[in-house]
Amino acid sequence: MGIRTxxxxxxxxxxxxxxxxxxxxxxxCDCGDICVNQSGWWRDNGALNASTTPIQAAVDNATxxxxxxxxxxxxxxxxxxxxxxxxxxxxxxxxxxxxVTSISDHAFEVTANYVNISGFNATGATxxxxxxxxxxxxxxxxxxxxxxxxxxxxxxxxDSxxxxLTxxxxxxxxxxxYLKSSxxYxxLRSxxxxxxxxxxxxxSSxxxxLAxxxxxxxxxxxYLYFSxxYxxLTSxxxxxxxDGIEVHSSxxYxxLTSxxxxSNDYEGIKLGHSxxxxLTxxxxxxxxxxxxxxDSxxxxLVxxxxxxxxxGIDxxSSxxYxxLxxxxxxxxxxxxYLRYSxxYxxLTxxxxxxxxxGIDxxSSxxYxxLVxxxxxxxxxxxxxxSSxxxxLAxxxxxxxxxxxxxxxSSxxxxLAxxxxxxxxxxxxxxxSSxxYxxLTSxxxxSNDYxxxxxxSSxxxxxxxxxxxxxxxxxxxxSSxxxxLTxxxxDLNSDHGIYLHKSxxxxLTSxxxxxxxxxxxxxxSSxxxMLTNNIxxxxxxxxxxxxxxxxxxLAxxxxxxxxxDGIFLSASSSxxLTxxNASxxxxxxxxxxxxxxxxxxNNYFNNTNNAYDDTGSNxxxxxxxxxxxxxxxxxxxxxxxxxxxxxxxDSDGLGDTLTPYNSSDDIENGGDYHPLVMSxxxxxxxxTYLQNITHSRTYINWTWTDPVDSDFSKVLVYxxxxxxxxxTSGVQCYNATSLISGTTHEIGTRTxxxxxxxxxxxxxxxxxxxxxxxxxxxxxxxxxxxxxxPNTGDDISVTVxxxxxxxxxxxxxxxxxxxxxGVVRCCVARxxxxxxxxxxxxxVVVRACSIARxxxxVTRRMHFDAIVVVRCGVLRDVxxxxxx
Numbered sequence: 047m048g049i050r051t052x053x054x055x056x057x058x059x060x061x062x063x064x065x066x067x068x069x070x071x072x073x074x075c076d077c078g079d080i081c082v083n084q085s086g087w088w089r090d091n092g093a094l095n096a097s098t099t100p101i102q103a104a105v106d107n108a109t110x111x112x113x114x115x116x117x118x119x120x121x122x123x124x125x126x127x128x129x130x131x132x133x134x135x136x137x138x139x140x141x142x143x144x145x146v147t148s149i150s151d152h153a154f155e156v157t158a159n160y161v162n163i164s165g166f167n168a169t170g171a172t173x174x175x176x177x178x179x180x181x182x183x184x185x186x187x188x189x190x191x192x193x194x195x196x197x198x199x200x201x202x203x204x205d206s207x208x209x210x211l212t213x214x215x216x217x218x219x220x221x222x223x224y225l226k227s228s229x230x231y232x233x234l235r236s237x238x239x240x241x242x243x244x245x246x247x248x249x250s251s252x253x254x255x256l257a258x259x260x261x262x263x264x265x266x267x268x269y270l271y272f273s274x275x276y277x278x279l280t281s282x283x284x285x286x287x288x289d290g291i292e293v294h295s296s297x298x299y300x301x302l303t304s305x306x307x308x309s310n311d312y313e314g315i316k317l318g319h320s321x322x323x324x325l326t327x328x329x330x331x332x333x334x335x336x337x338x339x340x341d342s343x344x345x346x347l348v349x350x351x352x353x354x355x356x357x358g359i360d361x362x363s364s365x366x367y368x369x370l371x372x373x374x375x376x377x378x379x380x381x382x383y384l385r386y387s388x389x390y391x392x393l394t395x396x397x398x399x400x401x402x403x404g405i406d407x408x409s410s411x412x413y414x415x416l417v418x419x420x421x422x423x424x425x426x427x428x429x430x431x432s433s434x435x436x437x438l439a440x441x442x443x444x445x446x447x448x449x450x451x452x453x454x455s456s457x458x459x460x461l462a463x464x465x466x467x468x469x470x471x472x473x474x475x476x477x478s479s480x481x482y483x484x485l486t487s488x489x490x491x492s493n494d495y496x497x498x499x500x501x502s503s504x505x506x507x508x509x510x511x512x513x514x515x516x517x518x519x520x521x522x523x524s525s526x527x528x529x530l531t532x533x534x535x536d537l538n539s540d541h542g543i544y545l546h547k548s549x550x551x552x553l554t555s556x557x558x559x560x561x562x563x564x565x566x567x568x569x570s571s572x573x574x575m576l577t578n579n580i581x582x583x584x585x586x587x588x589x590x591x592x593x594x595x596x597x598x599l600a601x602x603x604x605x606x607x608x609x610d611g612i613f614l615s616a617s618s619s620x621x622l623t624x625x626n627a628s629x630x631x632x633x634x635x636x637x638x639x640x641x642x643x644x645x646x647n648n649y650f651n652n653t654n655n656a657y658d659d660t661g662s663n664x665x666x667x668x669x670x671x672x673x674x675x676x677x678x679x680x681x682x683x684x685x686x687x688x689x690x691x692x693x694x695d696s697d698g699l700g701d702t703l704t705p706y707n708s709s710d711d712i713e714n715g716g717d718y719h720p721l722v723m724s725x726x727x728x729x730x731x732x733t734y735l736q737n738i739t740h741s742r743t744y745i746n747w748t749w750t751d752p753v754d755s756d757f758s759k760v761l762v763y764x765x766x767x768x769x770x771x772x773t774s775g776v777q778c779y780n781a782t783s784l785i786s787g788t789t790h791e792i793g794t795r796t797x798x799x800x801x802x803x804x805x806x807x808x809x810x811x812x813x814x815x816x817x818x819x820x821x822x823x824x825x826x827x828x829x830x831x832x833x834x835p836n837t838g839d840d841i842s843v844t845v846x847x848x849x850x851x852x853x854x855x856x857x858x859x860x861x862x863x864x865x866x867g868v869v870r871c872c873v874a875r876x877x878x879x880x881x882x883x884x885x886x887x888x889v890v891v892r893a894c895s896i897a898r899x900x901x902x903v904t905r906r907m908h909f910d911a912i913v914v915v916r917c918g919v920l921r922d923v924x925x926x927x928x929x
Contacts, residue, residue: 393416498511501523
């Protein structure tokens with residue numbers, strides 16, 4: 047080649063370089079401060095800076111506050127960002143891929159604050175512990191809309207706080223999004239973590255906020271581990287994972303609200319070894335366990351829903367002092383399940399329905415409190431197995447397929463004010479050594495079999511319970527030493543209270559009425575004590591059968607039953623005292639094949655009182671001082687309404703027609719001391735007690751005797767001092783030798799022929815006449831208004847009168863004349879005769895002192911003349927006034 051050729055070639059190359067430089071300077075960058083493509087990087091209107099690692103080159107040449115835009119393409123790089131306030135913006139995670147140069151590198155490593163990364167797919171950092179995007183010890187970074195896939199950790203924050211992760215996708219990593227080592231106060235929102243071993247994990251990181259994230263198809267969806275405290279998880283979705291949301295290893299004081307954990311292989315939400323967390327309004331469905339607590343205490347679960355899981359809410363092993371309130375567990379196998387030493391928990395206002403077990407305490411769950419929970423439409427409503435010292439109060443367990451409340455080998459529990467109605471088997475069931483439990487004020491009604499059923503359970507106390515409209519009200523089978531008090535067992539289709547092979551029980555003050563079979567039924571049950579029970583209007587009131595021996599029946603009432611009040615069949619050596627068996631349709635008491643029973647001081651008032659086919663029972667005790675059932679002074683036999691004998695010695699025990707044998711229905715013996723009713727009713731009191739006459743020295747009282755047939759006399763007292771007995775028929779008493787002007791009270795009480803005294807006093811007060819007063823009152827004036835009346839008008843009479851000892855009364859009477867001019871006053875023995883003309887009436891006015899009276903007669907109007915002929919009142923003086 048010649049020299050000319052060489053020079054020409056050099057000139058062409060230089061021209062091309064100039065042209066190329068001029069062309070590169072014309073490249074624009076309108077998406078940020080620096081643009082990057084696979085060839086290099088450039089600034090707006092700057093030259094292309096070619097680079098095999100263009101992203102890193104752009105970062106290295108950027109200054110704080112600048113934005114780097116990365117064009118679509120696949121980049122092999124390790125991007126280290128150490129400049130703060132830098133923004134890296136990819137064209138989109140679907141089109142910009144950053145693949146690490148080595149599996150032991152991070153795709154992005156951020157070591158400066160306020161860095162923003164968005165729009166990238168970071169992949170290939172598969173070696174432990176590397177990540178697609180890694181923030182190391184930095185704050186206030188914003189990682190958004192990135193995809194981190196096929197890394198060991200997708201997005202990894204180490205000791206980094208106050209960062210925000212939004213709309214990122216982390217998939218097919220070992221850890222999708224990972225916060226560790228005091229990465230606190232970060233916000234993770236609307237991220238998706240799928241197909242990772244751990245979707246989102248917080249490790250020793252606190253005060254973070256996770257909201258609206260989705261974790262699916264991971265081994266662990268969202269995982270708070272090892273002292274990750276005070277985090278808030280809201281409205282996240284964890285589905286199709288092995289575990290949905292898990293709070294573990296002393297991760298405390300976290301708040302989980304309105305999260306959805308569904309279709310996870312094992313737990314929807316799990317707390318493990320963590321305390322003081324609050325779960326509110328979460329929805330956990332179609333998991334193995336909806337919400338699970340393991341060795342976690344002092345947590346609060348409120349308003350959560352757990353449905354279609356195997357375990358709805360599961361407290362597993364050593365979960366103590368947790369509060370569960372207003373949660374709903376439905377369509378699970380176990381609705382709410384406490385097992386293996388979960389103690390001191392409080393369950394309030396929860397609903398467990400359509401589960402196999404509604405609320406289930408299984409194996410050594412003690413000192414828990416269940417209040418106001420509803421467990422209905424389950425197979426078993428509330429179930430306790432080998433759990434003790436729990437309190438169940440005001441719960442509702444209705445319409446369950448098996449039993450409402452079921453205790454199995456569970457002791458020292460308290461059941462109070464619960465309702466267990468309309469269950470297909472029993473309302474309340476104590477089974478297999480469920481001992482020392484207390485049942486108070488519960489209602490167990492309308493169950494298909496038993497209201498309250500104790501099977502092989504002893505030393506329980508049941509009081510104030512209601513068991514009605516069941517097949518059997520209260521049923522004890524092979525259960526001993528129980529106490530039943532103040533229970534009501536009415537309207538059951540079989541027995542009210544039924545003891546079957548149950549001994550040493552105490553039944554006191556129970557009511558068993560209107561049952562289709564027996565009110566109280568003992569079958570092969572010994573040494574029981576029945577006291578003050580009421581068994582009315584059943585087929586049989588109280589029924590002992592099949593060797594129910596050595597029991598005591600005292601103060602019971604068995605009335606108005608269809609057959610017998612008290613029935614003993616093949617039952618011996620029982621003692622019956624102070625019972626009332628009346629108005630029964632067959633017999634008051636019926637003994638069949640029963641011997642050596644002692645029956646005394648009972649009340650029988652039936653058409654047919656007794657039947658005994660053995661003749662070896664004892665129907666009375668020896669005469670003994672003591673008040674008997676009808677109020678007599680001696681104990682002896684029984685009161686029989688049809689006993690026709692006589693009590694000759696008035697001791698209240700019959701002396702003739704003994705032994706009483708109920709018209710030969712008591713064979714070979716009977717009652718040798720039948721009780722005779724004494725008259726203990728006093729007569730009525732006297733009536734119409736009044737003072738008829740009196741003077742200065744005597745007062746006379748009269749009355750009407752009472753109508754009692756056995757009335758005998760009146761006891762008369764004067765001023766509290768007994769005077770005399772006034773026999774029936776006299777009906778008056780005259781008190782004499784009295785002092786004038788003195789007041790006296792008569793007191794009376796009535797007595798019958800038996801000596802019964804009416805304790806109610808009938809009294810009256812009267813005063814003797816005073817010493818004679820010879821000064822008559824003076825009537826000073828009398829006026830009438832109106833002065834010119836018409837016939838039928840009312841007239842007002844005004845009188846002014848005085849007396850030396852005082853005026854005691856002024857009396858004015860209208861007087862009508864008869865045809866001959868004769869008129870009579872209303873005062874005894876007074877007669878006034880007048881002659882008249884042109885008038886039809888006049889008025890008599892009297893002014894009275896203690897013993898004197900003055901009469902004034904005043905014409906009404908137009909009286910022409912009036913003459914008084916006589917006035918017969920004692921010492922009256924008549925003064926005639928005319929117009």
